[in-house]
Every structure is written in C-alpha cells, then in structure tokens.
Amino acid sequence: MSKIWFWCIVFSICVILYINPEILLPSMLEASENTLKLCLSLCAIYSVWLGILQVMEDSGINKKLSKILSPVTKKIFGNLDDATNELICMNISCNILGMGGAATPLGMRAMQRLDDGSGKANRAMMMLIIFASTSMQILPTTVIGLRITAGSTSPSDIMLPTIIAAVFTTVIGIVIAMLIEKIKERTSNKK
C-alpha cells in the first residue's frame, strides 16, 4: 500500500515538473480541501448512522441479526467473539442495503477488535477488506440518481446487471481468498 502510494506520487510529480510545475502545489491543496469537505459530509452521515446503530445495539436488534447471519460469517471469517461477529454482521447488512456510509464506521470498529497489534493482518481482517471493497450492493441508489440527472430514459435499466455483477464480484473475491488460505494451510502442514 505505502509502496504503491510512494511510486505513484514520485512518477506523477516528475511528469508534472515536465509539463507544468506551477500547478503542483495548488492541486495538492485542492485535493486536501476536497478531502476536508468530504470529511465534513462524512461526519454528518456518520452522526446519523451511528446514532441509529446505537439505538439498534441498545435494543438488541444487533444480536438477532448476527444470530441469523452467523452460520455464514463463521464459514468466511472463522471463529469470532460475539461483539466482533455482531459488528461484522451489521457491516455486511449495511453494505447489502447500499448504506455504505453506515457500513464504514462499523467496519472500522470491527477491524480494531480484530487487530492483534502484531502489524500483520489476520485471515478475518483480510476477508473483511475483500468483502467491503467488493461491496455487494443491492440498491445502486447513487448511480440511478446520476442517471436520472443525466436524462436517461430508463434509469433503473442497470439494476439487474449491477446486482448480478456485484454478487459475482464479492463471491469470487471470497472464493479466491479461501483457496489461498487452503493452499497456505497445506504448505504449512507439509513443513
């Protein structure tokens, strides 16, 4: 991650030096300013969702949901303690419902609980990353909104292919990761 970042930055700056050195600093500042704006709107989104999620937690909806989903999560993430399992189940349901804003703080809390401080990601953490970054979204609300604004004649035309592609992406990611885990197990057994 940090290597990719470093080389992308170095290459980009070299190219910018060649074409137009003046724009470097302004565009860096612009990016930072945009991030600040993004963070402000994220803060607003998180306030609403974390509020609702707290209500869900206090009323015990969390526990019910994680009971329903736990056979699935056990297969994918391995054995987890109850609190982490609940967070992951909520994260998955939020992702599926297209509430990415709500899913992120949950995912971050789950990651914190999974972290063993060794600096290495364990199996469950990697699975969670793959799951979240290939997010299985059932309602592509943002894209449909954009299509309406752009004057599409049938904005929700893309619903079905999007759902199929989204489910496929997540499933294939998890399957590949599980295969790698299997191979790793086998090689370590041989040793």
Add this chain to the structure above:
Amino acid sequence: MSIYLLPVLILLVFVYAKIKKVNVYNSFTNGAKQSLGVVVNIFPFLVTIMIMVQLIRISGLASLLAKAISPAFNLIGIPQELCELVILKPFSGNGSLAILNDIYSTYGVDSYIGRCASVIVGSCDTVFYVTTLYLSNTKVKKLFYAVPVALLATLLGTILSCLLCRIM
C-alpha cells in the same frame, strides 16, 4: 417501492427500541457523539490518498496508463472508452463518479458505454479507499493477499459487467 425501504426500516428500529424500553434519545446521542472522533481519525489517511489520486489525474498518468493497457482491456471485453474509469475506480469513489458523469455527457446515458459504466460503478466499491479507511485505526502494515485479491475480483466483475450489458 425502494424509496420506502429506508424510511420504514429506520422507523421500525425506533419503534422496536421503544417497545424494548430503550431510551431512544440517549442512545442516539451516544452514537452520534462518536462520529467526530471517527472522522478525525480517518482524515490524515484520506488526505494522503486523495492527493495521490489528484496528482495521477492532473499529471495525465491516469489517461496515459489507460491508453497503454487499453489493448489488453479490449482483449478481455472492456471497451477502451472505459479504461480511465476502470483504473481510477479502486482509488476514489468521488473521482469515478466525476468520470461517470463525463462518460454520460460524451457517449450518452443510454448508450452501451453509458450503461456499462453505470454497472461498473454500481457493482463494486473503491478498493484502496475502503482499505485505507478500515485499517486507519489499527496497527496493520502487512496486508498479504487482501488487496490483490480484491482488485482481481473487481476486474473479473468488470469483465462480467461489460458482458452483461451486451446481452441484457
């Protein structure tokens, strides 16, 4: 139909909590209180990655890269008009929404390219962005195969999206 889904869900949560004798007001405030801390934690990570995205875009590296690998993408069924989108998608959600809008105005919303782009944006999340956010509160430095696998899955999903748009 779907416009009712979220409001009804939220209402159900509140009513259910009331039945369970939870002080909804206090609960909500407690939850909302955490959001500021969360955002303060993720800001430095976000800034770093957004600066990178910005620099790749304005230096023209993104479109250059798109041109360079477009023959390879063509071979696996991704139209060359979508290359820049496919490359930037893992880094920035907002960036790819901007490109998506560009594509709509250049090629038309209901064209094959337009629909294809919609499905690609709708079907997967931003790998690097999500990874950065999720790990921002942990000490993890070594990620092993997580990011490559997520990227590979995204690519396969993209190929499938292009295929689906052609037949549906």
